[in-house]
Amino acid sequence: MKNWIFLLLASCMSLAQAGLFNDDELLPVEEAFPFSAQIEGDHIRAVWQVSDGYYLYKSKIHFTTDSTGILLGTPELPAGKVKNDEFFGEIETYRHQVVVNIPLTRATGSADTLELKVNSQGCADIGVCYPPQTQIASLLLTNAIPPNPASKQPAALKSLNDLGMSLGFGGQDELLPADEAFQPDLLISDANTLTANWLIADGYYLYRHKFEFSLDDGNGVTLLPATFPEGKHKTDEIFGDIEAYYHKVSATLPLQRTSREQTPITLTLKYQGCADRGVCYPPMSRTFELILPALAADAELAVVSPAETLNDVDRFAQALSKGSLLSVVIAALGFGLLLAFTACMYPMIPILSSIIVGQGEKATVARSLLLSLIYVEALAITFAVIGAIVGSFSGAIGIQALFQKPIFLIPFSVLFVALALSMFGFFALQLPAGLQSRLSNISNRQRGGTFIGVFIMGSLSALIIGPCGGPILIAALGYAASAGPVNGAIAMFALGNGMGLPLLLVGASGGKLLPKAGDWMNVVKAVAGVILLAVAISFLSRMPHIFSPMLIMLMWAVLLIISGIFMGALEPLPIESTGWRKFWKGTGLVILLYGTAVLAGGLSGAHDVTNPLHGSKLLAASSPAGGVSMTAVGGTHRAAKSFTRIKTVDDLHNAIAAANTAGKPVMLDFYADWCTYCIQYEQYVFPVPSVQQALSDYVLLQADVTAVDADDKALMKNVGVVLPPAILFFDRHGKEQRAFRVVGNMKAPAFADHVNRASGR
Structure with missing residues (x-):
């Protein structure tokens, strides 16, 4: 009462x-x-x-x-x-x-x-x-x-009971049903933590290594690794030395959430246990439906959604690592074929075409295809050697980057200029008479002289052109580092062959499509010469500290203007001109006008031949309104007011620590002068107002790894970067958001959206 x-x-x-x-x-x-x-x-x-x-x-x-x-x-x-x-x-x-x-x-x-x-x-x-x-x-x-x-026991448990009876464990010693032997429960400890409990009957135990937890319907909730108390160590007849739990056990399940609202979830517990008498139950599962309480207003939300836990590089590397060797080869071939259509691989087509054109009347279908095959296999073998080295030492990064140094790029460019001048008929490239006579005798017995030259050209192409292969090439190198020298070499060899498939098509058609004799042959050789000069200029553009962007733009302008003039852009057309003659003159006029635009852009601050007036002082509207000013530092295009330069691992750690103290996230950009995509980020992505707005809360760091020296290698190895471009994001606690790592090219709108998602906006 x-x-x-x-x-x-x-x-x-x-x-x-x-x-x-x-x-x-x-x-x-x-x-x-x-x-x-x-x-x-x-x-x-x-x-x-x-x-x-x-x-x-x-x-x-x-x-x-x-x-x-x-x-x-x-x-x-x-x-x-x-x-x-x-x-x-x-x-x-x-x-x-x-x-x-x-x-x-x-x-x-x-x-x-x-x-x-x-x-x-x-x-x-x-x-x-x-x-x-x-x-x-x-x-x-x-x-x-x-x-x-008793009738609700599943067949598997009934069989266990029957076994117990046959062994003499009848009456009071019958096996308990699974739900009585192991009673699971799931409780909400707080808005970010669940607790899974099991009551275990006397004489029974649960395996620690058999616990599994999965969210069937997470609604933006991610399940983090569970924590368990230490169990009892015992020797199991089936699994050997294990940890087991008797009487009761509780597991703590931390959660990551993307919403502060009350959230319904469905979680499944999986577990397996045995009776001390030596009989084990089949794996069991139990599903619970819960409603998580709302998060406090100051609670930190997760910014990585369950659907996006891997970036492109990790996804490709995982696809390779999970399959058999045959599936790895097939996947690498397919991804190599995709890689063949990236912009930085295009120079290989004119290189191979010029080799075929240089054969003159000898350029039959069979010979052209053979030359193409040698070129492609040289590229693939070079990739295989790199894969074996990386697989053996794991730290052998920068092999291809080494070939981006002036000591390699300048001689290679000079070689292309010499080949181009030879195509124009200024001189004939040939060995001294004595050596030529000797090699001629050898050549009568084998045709290896030409083939060896093509092989060398293919190998050098892999080393010089290959580094801008983007995330696929980087992921393949990452796979090689973890798979060992043999599998790494096989994967890289398959990748190289995939890249070379379009080149084989060029070779197969070269003998048919190219003229065999006459004036047209001279025209084709002249076009090949222009292409070789273009490749040489593209190599020189990778050294902005030696060849300034303005000088490179002037080289492009001269090449385009002279090409247009040679095509008859300034010559009057005869009255009885054919359609092809008019087309040729019109094409020359377009090239001449474009070359003039490149000349004007280069003299007024523009740096990109594919967009000759971007950044030009002639067009005030092209300057990044409201963004950072882009200035030339050491001959390169830099976002000087935004990025803080770092060089060493200590620089990175100190910068991240300072940013964390200030409560700011960090973006780290890996840059190199010889990296085509890096320059595109500098010119077309970072200055864009929407990108600047997205990055407004970030501390921006940039590592210039052009030199690929010891500090550069140590820094790249520390964060798992093989080659630039690579852009890394760190949260306010200094932890990298691996799922948001960017490798390869990305346009400004997509990059701005990517940054917003990384910051949880």
Whole structure:
């Protein structure tokens, strides 16, 4: 009677206090304490999802039923949090989620529907308590709980029991059903943490290494690695030395969330256990549906969505590492074919074409195809050697980058200029007479002289042109580093052959399409010469500290203007001109005008031959309004006001630590003068206002690895970068957001969107 008086007083005072608050400050009772119940095997699972700022009294929870032939056992109430209540003294309360299991027994002829009457009472932290609540849950029992509990054992467990009986473990020693031997439960500890509990019957244990957790419907929630207490070490007949848990075990499951709202999730627990008598149960699973409470306003959200956990490089490397060797070869061939159509691979086509054109009347289909095959295999073999070296030493980065140094690029460019002048007929490239006579005798017996030259050209092309192969090439090198020298060499060899497939088509058609003699042959050689000069200029453009961007633009302008003039752009057309003659003159005029635009752009600050007026002072509108100014530092195009240069690993760590202290994220850009895509980022991505806006909260770092010296190699190895371009993002705690790493080219709008997603916007 005394308790009822206290309860009445508490309710009356609570209702009186409620008048001091607005209606919208208190949730309706059904929203503050949403309740659900379901039948699970031989018990009822009752669940309350308690809203933030509210709690339930443990002592006020009761279950009864008037359904015919149904008996309820003692509810298994979890331990609550002890609270000093102003009305009831020290009591236990529940927050967030309450799960109660109620044993259930059915008699023969019992009702098919259970009317479960549930009593409860709760309060709000503001000091207002709700009146006691009574809820009725109608639960269908048909085919859910057979009267004979033994009949609900699955066939696998029945077989285990039969085995136990045959071994003499009858009567009281029968194996328990799995749900009785191992009773799982899942509770919400807080908005970012779940706790999985198992009650383990005496004489039974669970394997630690057999626990698995998966989100079937995460709704933006990511499950992080679970933590377990130390188990008991034992020698298992099946698995050897293992850790096992007896009596009970709890696993902590941390969560990452992308939303602060209440979030429903579906989580599956998988586990396996045995009885000490030597009988093991098959793997078991249990699925739970929960509603995570809302996050606090100051809680940090995850910015990596479950669908985007790997960047392009990691995704390709993972695809290689998971398959058999045959699947690796097939995948590498396919990705090599994709790589063949990237812009930095295009110079290989004119190089090979000029070789075929140089054969003159000897350029039959068979010979052209053979030369192409030698060129492609030289490229592939060079890649294979690189793959073997990387697979052997893991740190052999910068092999191709070494060939971007002036000591290699300048002689190679001079060679192309000499070949071009030879195509124009200024002189004939040939060996001294004595050596030529000797080699001629050898050549009569074998045709290796020409083939060796083509092989060398293919190998050099792989080293000089290959480094701008983007994420696919970098991922292949990453796979080689982890797969060992043999598999690494095979994968890189397949990648090189995939890159060379279009070149084989060029060779197969070269003998048919190219003229064999006459004036047209001279025209074709002249075109090949122009292409070789263009390739030479593109190599020189990789050394802006020696050949300034303006000088490179002037070289392009001279090449284009002279080519247009030679095509007759300034010559009058005869009255009886053919259609081809008019087309030739028109093409020359277009090239002449474009060359003039390149000349004007180069003299006024533009740096890109493919967009000759971008950045030109002639067009004020092309300057990055509202962005950073781009200035030439050491002959290269730089975002001087935005990026802080770093050189060493210590520089990186210090810069990230300083940014973390200031509460700022970090973006690290790897740049090199010889990196085509790096220059495109400098000119067309970083200065764009939308990109600048997206990067406004970031500390911007840039590592210039043009020299590929010891510090550059150490820095790239420290963060797992093989070659530039590579752009890395670090969060406010200094941890890299690996899923947002950018390798290869990306346009400004896509990059701005990428940065916004990395920062959680």
